[in-house]
Amino acid sequence: MRRREFLFLLGGAAAVWPLRAHAQQPKRIPRLCFLTFDPGTLHSRSPRFDPFFDGLRDLGYVDGRTIAIDYLSADRQGERFPALATQCVGLNADIIAVSTTPAAQAAKNATRTIPIVMIAVGDPVGAGLVDSLAQPGGNITGLSLMVPEAAAKRLALLKEAVPGIARVLVLSYLADPIGPLQVKALRDAAASLGLTLQIRDVRTGDDLPAAFEAAAKERAEGVLTGAESLFVVYGGRVAELAGRYRLPAIYPFTAQVVEAGGLMAYDTSIADLYRRAATYVDRILKGAKPSDLPIQQPTSFQFVVNLKTAKTLGFTFPPGLLAIADQVVE
Known part of the structure; x- marks a missing residue:
């Protein structure tokens, strides 16, 4: 083979090798x-x-x-x-x-x-x-999630469930920006419902027993929890304390009623x-x-009640409220 032909072939191979190597690189996944x-x-x-x-x-x-x-x-x-x-x-x-x-x-x-x-x-x-x-x-x-509006609706449902209620313990994680927004919506709703709110800022699960103890001393008659993630994580603990203090409570997540034994919940899917x-x-x-991409909102909400928990608390739901429940846990 002539020297010129050899160099030509060598140069061609050098050009092909990087292309093949590049082609064999794995495709990047997102x-x-x-x-x-x-x-x-x-x-x-x-x-x-x-x-x-x-x-x-x-x-x-x-x-x-x-x-x-x-x-x-x-x-x-x-x-x-x-x-x-x-x-x-x-x-x-x-x-x-x-x-x-x-x-x-x-x-x-x-x-x-x-x-x-x-x-x-x-x-x-x-x-x-x-x-x-x-x-x-x-x-x-x-x-x-339309959280502030849903919080006001929960307070109205709690009032309907316990017509004579006057003082409500509100558990909120105020470090979450959604906490103060819910509290404002609840204060506005409480004024029209004739309710006094006892706001308790909860930062960890360890704060919950003290919040309930203070509420008991202030004669709270019901409990409402915010929809912050902290109350998803500690929902079972809240339900346990509400039962211990025999306080009717409403939650922002159905699982806290169906799985954790809470009394009632109002939420979306x-x-x-x-x-x-x-x-x-x-x-x-x-x-x-x-x-x-527009931000989507919930298209429907559901109201769930737990009759087993109600019996444990010695609580009776008004017939009219049971009639509008989307799900009844027995």
Whole structure:
């Protein structure tokens, strides 16, 4: 072989080798960072998040194969969210999903470019996360729970359940921006219902016994809990203390009645919202802009009562209230 021909072939091979090497590089999969208040990991997570992750799976997103999921838990410590949000940015996340308002705020402060999906937060407009529901603007969109309005409705239902009630213990996690928004809505509703509210700021589960003890001394006659994530985590503890002090209580999550033995609850279908949030992740990963996706709200609410718990408390539901219950646990 002539020297010129050999050099030509060698040069051609050198040009082909990088192309083949490049072609063999594995395709990069998108990275989702999930921020939550609840303890656990992706594989030991709270069951309440199953509809979201099941929804992703149904859309073709499988961790480690078609998507990389970083599940970052604040482990009941809301002050950890800023560091976790910064960690998401450092991981080069393509999208961030958040399950609580403090997580959404931390993510918004950490990045103005990475899309953020709220899988169901209390009041994104009231909390200053977005400009409006129809046109969120910026890099945040997702689902809203209409929490302040629902809190006022719960107070009215508690009054209907206990017509002679005058003093209500309100458990709130005021470090969460949705806490003060609920308290304001409750104060407005209490004025028209003739109720006095005993507001107790709860920061950890250890604060709950003292809150109930103080309420008993102030002759509270009923209990209402906020819809902050802290009361999801400690819902069973609240139900236990309400039973010990024999106080009728209303909760923001049906599971606290059906599973934890609470007396009654008024909420929307959280599972439905979480499933819908998965479609937002899908649309954004396929090119949609968060600012172009209106924030969706609940389309229906449900009222659930627990007759077994009522019997334990020596409590009787008014017939008219039982008649409007969507679900009765016996």
